[in-house]
Amino acid sequence: MIKVEIVSGPIDFFPPDDNHRQDGAELTFNGRVRATEHGKNITALEYEKYEGMAQTELKQLAKETVQRFPINDLFCRHRIGRVNVGETSIHVVICSKHRQEGIDSMSWFIAELKKRIPIWKWAILEDGSKVPSECVH
Amino acid sequence: MIQVKVKCFSHVKYALETDELELELERETTTTRLDKLIREKAKGKLDGVSLRVAVNQKYVPEETVLGDGDEVALIPPVQGG
Numbered sequence: 001m002i003k004v005e006i007v008s009g010p011i012d013f014f015p016p017d018d019n020h021r022q023d024g025a026e027l028t029f030n031g032r033v034r035a036t037e038h039g040k041n042i043t044a045l046e047y048e049k050y051e052g053m054a055q056t057e058l059k060q061l062a063k064e065t066v067q068r069f070p071i072n073d074l075f076c077r078h079r080i081g082r083v084n085v086g087e088t089s090i091h092v093v094i095c096s097k098h099r100q101e102g103i104d105s106m107s108w109f110i111a112e113l114k115k116r117i118p119i120w121k122w123a124i125l126e127d128g129s130k131v132p133s134e135c136v137h
Numbered sequence: 138m139i140q141v142k143v144k145c146f147s148h149v150k151y152a153l154e155t156d157e158l159e160l161e162l163e164r165e166t167t168t169t170r171l172d173k174l175i176r177e178k179a180k181g182k183l184d185g186v187s188l189r190v191a192v193n194q195k196y197v198p199e200e201t202v203l204g205d206g207d208e209v210a211l212i213p214p215v216q217g218g
Contacts, residue, residue, distance in 0.1 A: 047217075048146060048147070050144065050194070050210060050212070052194050053195075053210070056194065078217060089218065090217070113217050113218055114215065114216070114217055114218050117215055117217040118146070118191070118212055118215055119216065120146055120147035120215060120216050121216045131151070132148045132151050132213075133216055
């Protein structure tokens, strides 16, 4: 099953599921906002998306991931708007029969997301000013 | 002439100080030509920033010919996650 959402408020995490009788691995990845960026202190990141295309590309990427790897479930929530330091900006859960395909697919999914999903970060600096983030990691 | 809407994000929005532009262009204008026009408008603020192009919300190759009513986005390096 695939579930992909872009949300504008705090992320509700997908709960652990004890009903996956054929899945030996359940991986969770939470991306959080760091307090520094390129040596500068920040208070938050503000995420913007290309409305429509971001959702379409994210769904397409999730489909490609489950076709490319032998995994059963991929759930992803990505937050848009202001995300304060320490808070979660992306939450991904992947369930698979064995751990290795889960780890490989998680790594690939995140790497591809950072190449093609039209979402950007603005750094909110301590003085309140907002500038495009230079971070591409 | 054709009319296109240009959506601006991240570095492009910062450089042009707008979310969106409405441009009137000559027929047969390509995405590569539009990229050049936008960089000229930015007066150097987009130097060193690579831009991919999406037309009507799909990535397209260089030199794609634009049509009347197209929605175009010049997409700086994306940063999701």
